[in-house]
Amino acid sequence: MKLITAIVKPGRVDEIKAALQANGVAGMTVSEASGFGRQKGHKEIYRGAEYTVDLIPKVRIEVLVDDADLDRVLDLMVQTANTGSIGDGKIWVTSVDAVVRVRTNERGSDAL
Amino acid sequence: MAINAGDTAWVLASGALVLFMTPGLAIFYGGMVRAKSTLNMMMMSFSAMGITTILWTAYAYSLAFSKDVGHGLLGNLSHIGLAGTIDSVTGAPGHAIPELAFVMFQMTFAIITVALLSGAIADRAKFSAWIIFVIAWITIVYSPVAHWAFASDGWIYGKLHALDFAGGTVVEINSGAAALALALVLGKREGFKRDRMRPHNMPLVLLGAGMLWFGWFGFNAGSALAANHTAALAMINTQIATAAAVLSWVGYEKIREGKATTLGAASGAIAGAVGITPACGFVTPLGALLIGLIAGAVSAYGVSLKYKLNYDDSLDVVGVHGLSGLVGMLSIGFIATLKANSAGADGLFISGSPSLLGKQAIASIAVLAYSFIATYIIATIIQKTIGFRVHRDVEIEGVDTAIHAESAYELGR
Structure with a gap:
């Protein structure tokens, strides 16, 4: 299993969410971030008086996926997050050792 | 003497309108500081309402408006505790109002004037020192200056015959000069010119500016002390100059920085209202338009002076009230006209004589100098005895929690 973490522009969140939902991704976590x-x-x-604001508001999206779905979901996220301008963000992928669904105690892919 | 009911009703309403400006100022200033000192900023205005009311009742009204003790410098103590005011009337023949309506109306001017000063010392003043300062300042600075320019036997109004309709000297130049003295005595905020000190809540600033704009109608039109043509002139002139200064401040910014800001619009409104304050009853509506345009541009430039000259007048009391107050007072010397008000005078452009301009300059400079020097001395004594500034650590952490044991916002859950 993989954890996809994406830092994207706040304005792209709705499109990314819609694309993932339409393609069978079962869950995501969204939080406000700055950097x-x-x-x-x-x-x-x-x-x-002029002030430079260094830390820019962004949104952090986290999605857990099966290894087999990784490339497809990654492509979807890149396509929907991309506006072609600077500041579109970054996406990185980390391996996940275990996932547990709290209610049922299901493990691994069943918990996704 | 029978009172005039219409005039009385307008002055009573105006007293309430002007009092409304001080919470407006609290919100205007409160939004302009950083979140960590919002409550302290607002508390300085609110406490001014409390203390000044007591002082005014006890003796300050008497110092300002009782019979002159000599040379038009100060009133006597005959109205101490508001003695002799319950049944008496005041005002021009045919426009008599109860003296207590006048007491209340003038009290609200004293309140907002001292509250204005707090903008110069944002984020760093001891609250106990502020309370003592308010008491001293109302007694030593405000009461005499109000006597000079507002009392019929005061030297500016009764002897010099300079024109100041609603407080260009008493409120605006006075607060601007005193603010400069306070900023110099207290010194700069920790991180001045180094740290970002942007307003933490711009919607609050705009709300406060709107409240001030609204209350200013009582301030200026109420100063006619009658519901008559002059009051109507003062009201429309206030609206015109305020609107014009919004335009000129924002226009100035657009040229200088390329952006029209909401803080510029809010600040322009205040600068315009300040500029027209002394002039509103003496100039035509087109004169008001001109004063507003000039005041907005002058103050938009003026707020940058603190960075060049290196004094931390945190919320620009000097740049907005001091400079636009001067613009208003001196403009009268050029464009006042008897056509606007037969009780006024003709300025240089109408009469060709610089006589009125000279009087306006003398009144302005006298108030500026007295206010600056007296305030500097008061603030220095407080600084050297109990201390006027909080400890550096408290300033960095934020005065709200340290002084008031509260914080303006509960962030997160």
Whole structure:
């Protein structure tokens, strides 16, 4: 099993969620995040004083998938998250040793 | 003497309108500071309502508006504890109102003026020191200056005959000069020019600015002390100048930084209302438009001075109230006209004589100098005795939790 972690633009979350739901992904976790990458911060101006805001709001999406589904889900996420401009984010994949569904104590792929 | 019911009703309502400005100021200022000192910022305004009311009742009204003790400098103590005001009337013939309506109306001016000063010392003042400062400042600075310019036997109003309809000297230049003195005595905030100190809640700032704009109609039109043509002129002029300054401040920003900001719009509204305050009863609506446009641009430039000259007037009391107050007072010297108000005067552009402009300048400079020096001395004494500033650690952690044992927002769950 794999954990896909994606940091994406807040504006792309609904599209990613819809695409995953339409393609049989059973669950995802979404949280608000902030950070920086190659996209530099933006400028804010208050009464003439300029401030650079380094940490930009992003959304962190986490999805657990079976090894067999990994490439398909990854492609879906990249396609829907991509706007072609800087700051579209990053996606990384980590191996997961065990998954447990709390209610039923099911293990492994059955718990996904 | 029989009172005029219409005039009385308007002055009573105006007292309530002007009082409403101080919570408005609390919200305007509260949104402009960082979240960690929001409550302290608002508390400085709220506490001003409490303390000033007591002082006004006890003796400050008497110092400002009782019979002059000599040379138009100060009122006597005949109205201590508001003695002799319950049955008496005040106002021009045919426009008599109960003196207590006037007491209340003027009290709200004292409250907001001292509350304005708190903007210069955001994030770093001891609350106990602020309370003592308010008591001293209302007594030593506000009451005499109000006597000079608002009492008929005060030297600015009764002898010099400078024109100040609603407090360009007493409220605006006075608060601007005092704010500069406070900022210099307390010193800069930890991280001034280094850290981001952006407003933590812009919607609050806009709400507060709206409340101030609304209350300003009582402030300016109420200063006619009658429900008459002059009150109507003052009201429309207030609206016009305030709107014009929103435009000129935002326009200035658009040219300078390329962006029109909401803080610029809110600040422009205040600058315009400040600029028209002394002039609202003496100029035409087109004159008000001009004053608003100038005030907005001058203050938009003025707020950058603290970075150049290196003083931390945190919320720009000097740049907004001081500078636009001066714009308003001096503009009268150019464009006031007897056509707008037969009780006023003609300015330089109408009469060709610089006489009125000279009077306006003398009144402005006298109030500026007295307020700055007296405030500097008061603040220095407080600083050297009980201390005016909180400890550096408290300032960094935030004064709300350290001083008030509260925080403005419960973040998270």
